Amino acid sequence: MTSGPIEIALADEAATILLGEDVALALRAGDVVCLQGDLGAGKTTLARAIIRAVAGDDDLEVPSPTFTLVQSYELRIPIHHLDLYRLADPAELDELGFDEMAERGAVLVEWPENAGDHLGEAALTVRLDHRGAGRLAEVSGGDEAFARFGGSCRIRAFLEANGKRNAHRRHLQGDASYRAYETVVVGGDELILMNAPRQPAGPALRGSRSYAEIVHRALSVHPFVAMADALRERGFAAPRIEAAELDLGLLLLEHLGTGSFLSPGGHPVEERYLEAARLLAALHGRPWPRRLPVHGGAPHIMPDYDRDAMLTEAELFLDWYVPFATGHQPTDAMRSRFHAAWNAVLDQVEDGEKGLVLRDYHSPNIVWREEREGFDRLGLIDFQDALIGSTAYDLASLAQDARVAIPVGLQDRIVAAYAEARQSGAAFDLARLERDFAVMAAQRNSKILGIFVRLDRSEGKPVYIVHLPRIREYLLRVLAHPVLAPVARLYEEFGFTPQEAA
Structure with a gap:
């Protein structure tokens, strides 16, 4: 099933770049993202922002694949950027190895309408249309991918509600748990975003208790908040909590550094x-x-x-x-x-x-x-x-x-x-x-x-x-x-x- 759309007003190129970061943080290997819109609507700008966000490199060279049809990037998630404006025959996608690209990485496709039905069902579709001096983005997609994007949008809303408008977001390698982390950059300052929605206890292991309940694993951010404050109050260096949305499991934390x-x-x-x-x-x-x-x-x-x-x-x-x-x-x-x-x-x-x-x-x-x-x-x-x-x-x-x-x-x-x-x-x-x-x-x-x-x-x-x-x-x-x-x-x-x- 297809869900959406979510409408997002893009006042300028900077806003398009932020949307690209929000898409990138929701991206998974196997996703096909269709970028639709007229000439000059901002599709390549959006694709470039997604690729740079996944790479964690704002200066990464991302040329338009208008003439080569495809540019590939071996990143944390392999990204394949296709521009099908000059595609003569949808069957050429087979020669490009589209199925293999979609299997091992994420594929960003400009002018997807020129591929006929060769792309299959897109995980996400982003349509960009001119609106005055800016653009309007409409994002829709399959239920699972759209839910991921919706979660990314909630993080963006959380940041904006806590005074971090125009914050740049980057994936941060996490631990072996269900928690996910991002680096958030605002005006040269770095913070850490913890995304840890409340987890179900899981199936019963013994009696009525699950493994997580028996071994006392945290299933929400509440214990983290409690311990962070307790440690800091006693003079130990734990992250200061800059903002919290406990019900969503979102915490914005002081960045303590990267020293090993x-x-x-x-x-x-x-x-x-x-x-x-x-x-x-x-x-x-x-x-x-x-x-x-x-x-x-x-x-x-x-x-x-x-x-x-x-x-x-x-x-x-x-x-x-x-x-x-x-x-x-x-x-x-x-x-x-x-x-x-x-x-x-x-x-x-x-x-x-x-x-x-x-x-x-x-x-x-x-x-x-x-x-x-x-x-x-x-x-x-x-x-x-x-x-x-x-x-x-x-x-x-x-x-x-x-x-x-x-x-x-x-x-x-x-x-x-x-x-x-x-x-x-x-x-x-x-x-x-x-x-x-x-x-x-x-x-x-x-x-x-x-x-x-x-x-x-x-x-x-x-x-x-x-x-x-x-x-x-x-x-x-x-x-x-x-x-x-x-x-x-x-x-x-x-x-x-x-x-x-x-």
């Missing part, structure tokens, strides 16, 4: 990891209320990282990694033994220290800000799933960074830097920290092995598989701790040995 924890060669910079360990010690050295206010919404209550959550996450190892590694599905008996082994281990750490757990405290989620001083050098950007649990969990996340190879020596120095910063506290217990670190690292790495295989097999994201050898090696490091003996014996039966990890 890695050297230009891709190696971990030790001092940055050590400073992150000291920051974590500071986070754990103060009390955190469970009830956090949310401006414009109901208060957020931080949940416990309870036994059910930890076991459900660890079970991803059994559900996804074990079949991947062995070719066999786990039996009911194997599942029962898995639970028994993990319960025996978790029983031994019940007396461990509890505090704030940001949950994904590792290098991709910490911005290094060289020009700042003290802990302000470390910008925290991912904390919406925070809860109250073992303080060793985030230390394990940092010292065994899932996406960066941390040598054993550096791992030990990260833990030592944290311990040294904590030892001024009378209740700090180093032996207990080492024990809890081993257990939390084993639980986290078991979970991540399962998640990365699931992302490959279920969501078609093979990039995560390349991290498996590193995660296996991390897991093997901590399985040697005596507290993990029940789990280590069981994992060995699954073929999880040093030889297998190598």
